[in-house]
Amino acid sequence: MHIVIMGCGRVGSALAQNLEQQGHTVAVVDQDPTAFRRLGSSFGGRRVTGVGFDQDTLREAGIEEAGAFAAVSSGDNSNIIAARVAREMFGIENVAARIYDPRRAEVYQRLGIPTVATVRWTADQMLRRLLPSGAEPLWRDPTGGVQLAEVHTSTAWVGHKISRIQEETGVRVAFLTRLGEAVLPTSQTVLQEGDLVHVMMRTDEVDKVEAAFAKGPEEEGGH
Numbered sequence: 001m002h003i004v005i006m007g008c009g010r011v012g013s014a015l016a017q018n019l020e021q022q023g024h025t026v027a028v029v030d031q032d033p034t035a036f037r038r039l040g041s042s043f044g045g046r047r048v049t050g051v052g053f054d055q056d057t058l059r060e061a062g063i064e065e066a067g068a069f070a071a072v073s074s075g076d077n078s079n080i081i082a083a084r085v086a087r088e089m090f091g092i093e094n095v096a097a098r099i100y101d102p103r104r105a106e107v108y109q110r111l112g113i114p115t116v117a118t119v120r121w122t123a124d125q126m127l128r129r130l131l132p133s134g135a136e137p138l139w140r141d142p143t144g145g146v147q148l149a150e151v152h153t154s155t156a157w158v159g160h161k162i163s164r165i166q167e168e169t170g171v172r173v174a175f176l177t178r179l180g181e182a183v184l185p186t187s188q189t190v191l192q193e194g195d196l197v198h199v200m201m202r203t204d205e206v207d208k209v210e211a212a213f214a215k216g217p218e219e220e221g222g223h
Helices: 010-021 033-039 055-060 076-088 102-110 123-130 162-169 203-215
Strands: 002-006 025-030 046-049 068-071 094-099 115-117 135-140 146-151 172-178 181-183 196-202
Touching: 002 010, 002 076, 010 025, 010 033, 025 033, 033 046, 055 076, 068 076, 076 094, 076 102, 094 102, 102 115, 146 203, 162 172, 162 203, 196 203
Parallel strands: 002 025, 002 068, 025 046, 068 094, 094 115
Antiparallel strands: 135 146, 146 196, 172 181, 172 196
């Protein structure tokens, strides 16, 4: 996957190096050309000097071929504007913005932009939003037959009740992460944009469950 990162500070440079080591192609955008020194001489990706929410700058960074965009500059407003440009102008589905003010993060997340407030920031959280495919096991029972995992969920499930998700995918939804907080859902809880879904499932059904979550709900015929 090609990934564009806005901001070449400590977080942006570490993220770029990590992603490149995983085999992805990376372009880093920063207004300050000296910031690219943090990437080191071994970094093989693109270094683009410019403003990260400028459409021409983003095109130079390869946004039109990108599968994900991370806004991790030092400015909250710049990050959220850039994230919205990537999502709304270029149709990038996997977008994440770093926000310093957690109160702002909640507002922006309601706009449909997954945000990571710096007080809770970890590389793993950001990577899970940029590379969401597959299930990430969090716990397995001693026999290995059952596991708790975070599963990437198609946006087609947004607006549907947990009861329907469980019925169609054959899992038990253990909890959601919503706006950075853990939520214990009921069968009537409705999935919202940006929710991370953690499920209990049989280990031998992981592939089937991943496919069901990636596909979205079945068409409701005859209504």
